[in-house]
Amino acid sequence: MSSYPAPIDARLRAIGAQEGDTVLVTVGERVIEGRVMPHHGASAMRILTLKLSSGYNIGVQLDEHARLLLLRKADAPFRPTRVLSARPGLRLVAFLGTGGTIASYVDYRTGAVHPARSVEDLVFSVPEIETLCTPRARVVFQVFSEDLRPSHWQQLAQEVVREFDGGAAGVVIPHGTDTLGYTAAALSFMLPQLCGPVVFVGAQRSSDRPSSDAPENLLGAVHGALSGVGEVLVAMHRTSSDGDIALHRGSRVRKSHSSRRDAFRSPNEEPLGSVNEGTTRFNAPTRPAVDGPQQALTRLEERVALVWYHPGIRPEEFAHALRSNRGVVIAGTGLGHVGSHLLELVRSAVAGGCIVGMTTQCMSGSVDLDVYATGRDLVAAGVLPLGDLLPETATIKMMWVLGNLEGAQAQRQALATDLVGELGTSRPYLSYDRAGSADVARPQVSR
Secondary structure, X not given: OOOOOHHHHHHHHHOXXXXXXXXXXXXXXXXXXXXXXXXXXXXXXXXXXXXOOOOOEEEEXXXXXXXXXXXXXXXXXOOOOOOOOOOOOOOEEEEEEOOOOOOEEEEOOOOEEEEOOOHHHHHHHOOXXXXXXXXXXXXXXXXXXXXXXXXXXXXXXXXXXXHHHOOOOEEEXXXXXXXXXXXXXXXXXXXXXXXXXXXXXXXXXXXXXXXXXXXXXXXXXXXXXXXXXXXXXXXXXXXXXXXXXEEEXXXXXXXXXXXXXXXXXXXXXXXOEEEEOOEEEEOOOOOXXXXXXXXXXXXXXXXXXXEEOOOOOOHHHHHHHHHOOXXXXXXXXXXXXXXXXXXXXXXXXXXXXXXXXXXXXXXXXXXXXXXXXXXXXXXXXXXXXXXXXXXXXXXXXXHHHHHHOOOHHXXXXXXXXXXXXOOOOOOOXXXXXXXXOOOOOOOOOOO
């Protein structure tokens, strides 16, 4: 039985066709030839998906008037078995598969894109990789990025340590783009002292599309993994055209477009670096690699909420987030504001031990709670301004800080301190104690 609902499955069976076979569909005056693709969960019951000779997919509605003809059966699938081998003189790069659009291969029997059965599938899809490094690949988990949870971040951080302790010069992590920024931020805090780069990479367009960005992104990630810095990076197209891959700092990157190849941005600053024609360049100081055994500081406090303020938010909804969590990050309007009717709720929550941090909803810029009376009232209520931290990064940072440090003063100090390059340096930043000092000591965390 095919993956199609009963109405389409019966039509395919009637002509002896299945996924991968080439069929001819006649709908009125229109004649369409294509390979039968697997049914997509978002498709309607009577939609047949075909791959055209151009490489693009099309959905065809098979009503009672449509005619279906089998043209030819698919050849048997051919998937050569290859083994990654050591390359004399080339450094070892580890590939840790997690899932996502980039973690796919094209089945040339059906033309369908399937999750990679091994990360070797990805490595072999870009032959240049084996001229740059000795690749070592394995799948850690195969999960859609929207289904990832903090436990996945913790597992991934531990696997990165395992690879570095096993001799890797760098680690490449193919990842779904939708929550890539969250995972990159999480590993930035969990792995504060790296002996080499950890590079996340994704794809906006799958491998079966002529416009796929997967091969170039993956190759750029390998160059980033061989750069020798002690950073968590994200490698994605810098522009919509080919040839230029941006290297974003993992704690300062956001997916800013749902579909463009250059969807990722580093708000308030340029990407940390780039890969162009095989040359890796960094535009700003990077964190140096640190020798010695690696350590993953993976404790997280999951009782942290991100609250996106909006006019008309119900006080009881706001109060619930404050009461039920140890930390709350507010994405406020403009310079970091919420309605004045919520001030007493905030004051009460802070008095009860909840740490409340303020970020901005704006695409660029920084929180400044000294400009308007509303901001000053929030500070008086105990709200901690978080500078130009992205709301999602601030949420991850609060989870990590509350999980690894004891005492409200130490936790507030850490949240106001640049730990792994997550806070911008080009704008003034007010520290948690309102002293205005940029020389706040980096907190010490031990396990």
